[in-house]
Amino acid sequence: MPESHRPDIRKLDLFSEMSDENFQSLMHASYLQTFPPQIELITEGDSSDFLHVVVDGSVELFARWNNRETSVAIVRPISTFILAATLRDAPNLMSARTLEKSRIVLIPSEDVRRIFDEDNNFARAIVCELASGYRASIKKTKDLKLRTSLERLANYLLRQQIREGGGPEFQLQTEKKRLASYLNMTPENLSRAFKSLKPYGVEVDGSKITISNQSDLEKFARPSPLIDDKKV
């Protein structure tokens, strides 16, 4: 793999504390590949041959069952995905597709597992990463089970607002179709849900959102650190 992205990858919590030697060994075994949009990188059920690192573009993780499909996460640079399957040498539980032209580093799972065995700092970092991912997944379950779709949307908007800097105006970084699937609703319903949030001060213009009444929206959404906070 060429060296250009190594410093950025090295900065990830997952890789920042491991020995130089082991990091270089991991990178040496990896491939950097560029994929066009809409390529299915992984199909659920496949064995997990590579730990993936998105260095450019974006990747959707989704799942299928019985002819239905749902969006589980959207991965943006720079982050890894499919770590748990890699470590357990188990089949991937989710499929992955590029949303746009994307550059992905593929680290062979064997090497990840080998260096996990050798490098204690790497093993510790993996524990942190897994614990975070696990907790994020629990939060998602709480969001799904405890909130109506309208409440999920309202809280999503507040989270997205923070990610985008906290101002009253920001962009949805996702097609509404995909956002609907992520929030477990139909596109039609999402469209209606946006209208239902208008009385609470949510204005929608294409993918531009304006929160014209922050406190009203927050009073409706009731965000909780135990569901919505990135940290914690």
Added chain:
Amino acid sequence: MPESHRPDIRKLDLFSEMSDENFQSLMHASYLQTFPPQIELITEGDSSDFLHVVVDGSVELFARWNNRETSVAIVRPISTFILAATLRDAPNLMSARTLEKSRIVLIPSEDVRRIFDEDNNFARAIVCELASGYRASIKKTKDLKLRTSLERLANYLLRQQIREGGGPEFQLQTEKKRLASYLNMTPENLSRAFKSLKPYGVEVDGSKITISNQSDLEKFARPSPLIDDKKV
């Protein structure tokens, strides 16, 4: 902590590979406590002072938001819970209550983290445990997002059937009220869902379930290893 349960705890994947010395040290620092039914052991948001091990009885993990409550898991002997919060020294995301009189080993989180730092075998075991938990949580998300409540119930019954030995007759090990919450439905709806499954060969008598037409139920439920299998 008295010694009687140590061999059983030692056999857990999480503890089986660590050094004797470190295991004894963990146990030495722990408490074995007996709790009456319906005691709230943990309230979400609390800091995670102890890793819990259920050695007898059963514990429900649940979450609250906005005056609503949902059942997330039921933990039966011998298993641990709240591992991710313990490791990250982060607040618990779920509350926990005893369902019946239960005996719980409380291992101070500090000691878990200390020995995690010292004992590489323990660290590896923790990675496996976290990866499994993470994957189980992803499966739960897929179950929730891709299936209707009727399909969730049908698949739950098939899973429970396997846990109980695989025969056509088995017991629900949970109150229906709690099962309803676990499956994200109301008790009224669960009651009706059981009736809707009758044409597929599901007979209900109190907490005794009889699957009188295995293949019809399976054809309806369409269980998937990537959602329903314990291993994988």
Added chain:
DNA sequence: TGCAGTGATTGATAAATGTCAAACTCTCGT
């Protein structure tokens, strides 16, 4: 520039799920 294809919205309707009230059942302790 215009056209095809996809995404987004809207309205009408259907299906799924929740709520409320009442009746019934079971368990447990007196």
Added chain:
DNA sequence: ACGAGAGTTTGACATTTATCAATCACTGCA
């Protein structure tokens, strides 16, 4: 044995969410 209280079931009804069909809006390409 009895009664209180919780769990369960049932029916009637309300709300939420999905589906279907049509239209509109946007994008990219010939």
